[in-house]
Amino acid sequence: MKKFISGLLAMLCVIAISGCANKQTTSTNEKEVTLVLDYLPNTNHTGIYVAQKNGYFKEEGLKVNIIEPGDNNTSAALVAAGKGQFGVSYQEDVTYALTAQDPMPIKAIATIIQHNTSGFVALKDSGITSPKDFEGKTYAGWQSPSEEAVINAVMKSVNADPSKLKMVGADGNGLSQLNSGIDLLWEFKGWAITKAEMEGMNFNYMPLNELDERLDYYTPVIITNNEMLEKDPQTVQKFMNAVKKGYEYAIDNPDASAEILHEYIPDYDIAFLKKSQAYLSEEYAKDAQSWGVMKDSVWDGYTDFMYENGLIDKKISADTQYTNEFVK
Structure with a gap:
């Protein structure tokens, strides 16, 4: 009997607590x-x-x-x-x-x-300073339709051919990929780029909002x-x-x-x-x-x-x- 009453009280307590939580107060x-x-x-x-x-x-x-x-x-x-x-x-x-x-x-x-504080980034000594230089290079990203659309648009705006850029999936290692056969990444200036610069890496940074005003979203x-x-x-x-x-x-x-x-x-x-x-x-x-x-x-x-x-x-x-x- 004591076990039954104890169990009942415990169940009532749980119900009461749940009720309070549902009120979001x-x-x-x-x-x-x-x-x-x-x-x-x-x-x-x-x-x-x-x-x-x-x-x-x-x-x-x-x-x-x-x-x-x-x-x-x-x-x-x-x-x-x-x-x-x-x-x-x-x-x-x-x-x-x-x-x-x-x-x-x-x-x-x-x-x-x-x-928009993001942009394309390449190593300082890569010679990549504009979307015109993307031809013949390898870009690593998350392979979304919007990402591809942005790259196509900025390359076409300077008469570059997007089909000449090789696009592969990022490996999760951030900007260190630029030392492993990758030429280009898309990163945020205030976070990944700042961190890598503090670690001694040097970059050419191409802000999206300077490549197309519509990309300053x-x-x-x-x-x-x-x-x-x-x-x-x-x-x-x-x-x-x-x-x-x-x-x-x-x-x-x-x-x-x-x-x-x-x-x-x-x-x-x-x-x-x-x-x-x-x-x-x-x-x-x-x-x-x-x-x-x-x-x-x-x-x-x-x-x-x-x-x-x-x-x-x-x-x-x-x-x-x-x-x-x-x-x-």
Whole structure:
């Protein structure tokens, strides 16, 4: 009898705890939400971790769980499915999601960085300084349709023949592949390139946003789902208040914000994080009135590029893909 009562009480406790969890609140009456990253934590995400560490989320009455998407999911898919209320994604993924046969109910609510900080990279002594030099070379990448479309476009723009570039899959060793028979990679200036330069490698870097203005798209962006926008815009605003405050702190305090990020990713060298952060702190709101604000011209430009290159089968307007409502 005692065992039966004990078991019953334990089961009731589990039910009670589950019920509390389903309400997405904590014992301190903070509203609990989940943010799904696009990848492993890095300096793209610094403002988010600053908001966590400095209590900006708590000031807004929020408890934010920060998770990674896992190998078989994207943040866009998880946020669309309600597995997270917010996510870090990319402009192209948002456009793909909204032009799919079964569109995902998501929208971008801020850009983390104002300009595309990625580009093609080759060793300094390779002689590769322009897409015109790509002919006869070997490129290693993730072999996606959008990647191939970008390479074809930038080569054709200088009358180079894309069929003369050999494209293979990356081996996961980053920029060290350039010492192993690979001539070209596509990397981000503020992370992989900065790290390799600190290790003594020298590069020719060709920024995408200088090769074609339509390639100066937003990457990464913060997204939410339509249910949050329609039913709980107050929480969206509170979340973005805290995140914006975090990135504004990172813009003004690159070293201190790098130290905060280091607490969450201690395996990375602090000198590298500070170098990376110094670069990105200048890029977060570059040429913008304030952090996070986006433009129709950027969304329309890359949507046109995707359509012209057969990546999507219809165009959609910028205002269906993003809103500045929560970062003004």
